Amino acid sequence: MKEPENKTESAVQLFDETFRSGNLVDLTSSIGEVGIDSILSLEGVPTIVKDIPVLGLLVGVTKTVIDIRSYLLGRKICGFFFGIKDVPIEKRIKFSEEYCRENREDTAAALLSILDRMNNRNNVPIVCRLMKAKMNDSISMHDFNRCILALERVSYADLDSLSKFDDDYYEEGLAESFESAGLVYLSVIDPHNRYGGPQMRLSRTGRVLLVYGLERNVALEAPRSTRIMSDFG
Numbered sequence: 001m002k003e004p005e006n007k008t009e010s011a012v013q014l015f016d017e018t019f020r021s022g023n024l025v026d027l028t029s030s031i032g033e034v035g036i037d038s039i040l041s042l043e044g045v046p047t048i049v050k051d052i053p054v055l056g057l058l059v060g061v062t063k064t065v066i067d068i069r070s071y072l073l074g075r076k077i078c079g080f081f082f083g084i085k086d087v088p089i090e091k092r093i094k095f096s097e098e099y100c101r102e103n104r105e106d107t108a109a110a111l112l113s114i115l116d117r118m119n120n121r122n123n124v125p126i127v128c129r130l131m132k133a134k135m136n137d138s139i140s141m142h143d144f145n146r147c148i149l150a151l152e153r154v155s156y157a158d159l160d161s162l163s164k165f166d167d168d169y170y171e172e173g174l175a176e177s178f179e180s181a182g183l184v185y186l187s188v189i190d191p192h193n194r195y196g197g198p199q200m201r202l203s204r205t206g207r208v209l210l211v212y213g214l215e216r217n218v219a220l221e222a223p224r225s226t227r228i229m230s231d232f233g
Helices: 005-023 024-034 068-083 089-103 109-118 123-136 143-155 155-164 174-182 202-214
Strands: 184-189 201-204
Touching: 005 089, 024 184, 068 109, 068 123, 089 109, 089 123, 089 143, 089 155, 109 123, 123 143, 123 155, 123 202, 143 202, 155 174, 155 201, 155 202, 174 201, 184 202
Parallel strands: none
Antiparallel strands: 184 201
């Protein structure tokens, strides 16, 4: 691996090295003992940076957090490595190589970018579960990519309501948000609002996210159809 040219490139390289070869069991044990907030604080940084070097690049020379975005990214990185601590190195490497190939991306930058793009750190455990589902061949890389894109687009607070769309359902605002993220589709068209109005139902991506990301008990496979309601049947 070439020598990094700047701080951002260094962070990407160190993240990739940890993902591909780090002893995440020992690493996350240290995180559990110290606590994520302490790790990113003045007192905690020196004891843990040697295990997660990328965190050192998110901390200034005075060992205080550079800015809120660096702090939040640091929390996501810690949570991410904790979430995949039980995954063998071989599976991590295989996943990163396939992700790079399928997305035509630089693996290190792309994986770190996934965490940076999450609008809520509580999405990180969901990302980890989806990643492990792909590593175990329970879902495809296309499924993984679509779920990640959906997580970027919807509010974390709304995810608890996603299972409502296991059957025909509509809630203004919520339905449109999920539809724009590809999690639901229009299952009932009611042109004149005479039969309860339009209805939405879970798409394939919505079901994958619920089953593997949110660990909800819904059917993974379901027939997809759209009905048009009219006075003529």
